[in-house]
Amino acid sequence: MKVNTAERDLLERELFLVEAGIRGERRLQKKFIEFYSSEPFEILWNTSLTLGNWPVQIDGLLLTSKVAVILESKNISGELHFENKTDEFFRYDANGVKTIMDNPAVQVEKHIRFIRMWFAENKIRLPVDGLLVFTALKAELCSLPKNIRTCRHHHMVELLFKTIEEYPSSPQQNRHVLKKYMKILEKQLTPYTQKPIAVQYSLDPRLFEQGIYCDACQTFNVSRQRRRWQCDACGKTSVNAGEEAVLDYFAIFGFQANNEKLRKFLNVDDRHLVKRLLSQEILTKDGSRRHSKYSMNKTGNLSE
Ligand SMILES: [Zn+2]
Incomplete structure (x- = not known):
């Protein structure tokens, strides 16, 4: 795994330990304990749902009698700016x-759109709203996005109550109906996998260096030669450098890969070679190594 300059430090310090990726989500859940309401509510953590072939992972989904609220956590430290004009x-x-990063507010908008459609298809009659929560301890929100409610995790519960207040009560949405909605959701959950690193940290895909990594000289110059992987810079051979790089791709970007994207990421021209890398069993393997957490459990998402 590799990224340039500033992001590289961030990743080396935090992300090589996969636990760091879920630290933010834990902070969110811990804070939610303060959400105490006499009104009925249900909360689902780490929800994975699909619409057709479109999979979405949502950190938190709160169902109340008035509205459903998507909770999206971002673990980004520093001074954070939303430039609404652009x-x-x-x-x-x-x-x-x-560092310019992927705009997490856009992702929340996308998730709201997704859940609205999902609810419509599954006859869940609740309006949908969303909340973007920054969980890094050293995060300063210098400006806010225009369309998406945003806060640091300390303010999450207050903003949640405020959001719910804005929706009218509907007498037919009682505890019983919410339980029914929960059953519908739980029945259709797909296995949750660790959120891709690029998504969790809003890293722009262009930050990541292309090529296959050489452990020996720490460059990205490994290529396939005579049925093995070899570094063009230092000559060291490797049994599985290409396979490792594919797993890195999934860890960084998630589970929807295609041959073209991988060729670009690996800096490999040979589509047949990439296809072979993708068809490996290792993508569904469970194990103790850091990669295994990202194993593909839906090979159907791998399209050409
Ligand atoms: Zn090398």
Whole structure:
């Protein structure tokens, strides 16, 4: 796994330990304990749902009698800025280095759209709203996105109550109906997998260096030669450098890969070679290594 400059430090410090990826989500759940309401509610953590071939992972889904609220956590530290004119999102780290990142508010919008459609298909009659929660301890929100409610995790519960207040009560949505909705959701959950690193940290795909990594000289110059992997820079051979790189791809970007994207990421021209890498059993394997958490359990998502 590899990224450039500022992001590289971040990743090396935190992300090589997969646990860091879920730290933010845990913080969110811990804070939610303070959500105490006499009104009925249900909460689902780490929800994975699909619409057709479109899979979505949602950190938290709160069902109340008035509205369903999507909770999306982001573990990004530094000074955070939303530039609403351009829809850009960027941060300044402790050293003043500016990094443009994927705008997490856009992702929440997408998830709201997804859940609205999912609810319509499954006859869940609740309006859908969303909340973007920044969970990093050293995060400063310098500006907010226009369309998506956003806060740091300390303010989450207050903002939740405020959000729910804005929706009218509906007498037919009682505890019993919410339980029924929960059953519908639980029945259709797909297995939750660790959220891709690029998504969790809003990293732009272009930040990641292309090529296959060589452990020996720490460059990205490994290629396939005579049925084995060999580094063009230092000559070291490897049994599985290509396979490792494919797993890195899934860890970083999630589970929807195609041959073209992988060729670009691996810097490999041979589509047949990439196809072979993708058809390996290792993608469904469970194990103790860090990659195994990202194993593909839905090979159907791998399209050409
Ligand atoms: Zn090398």
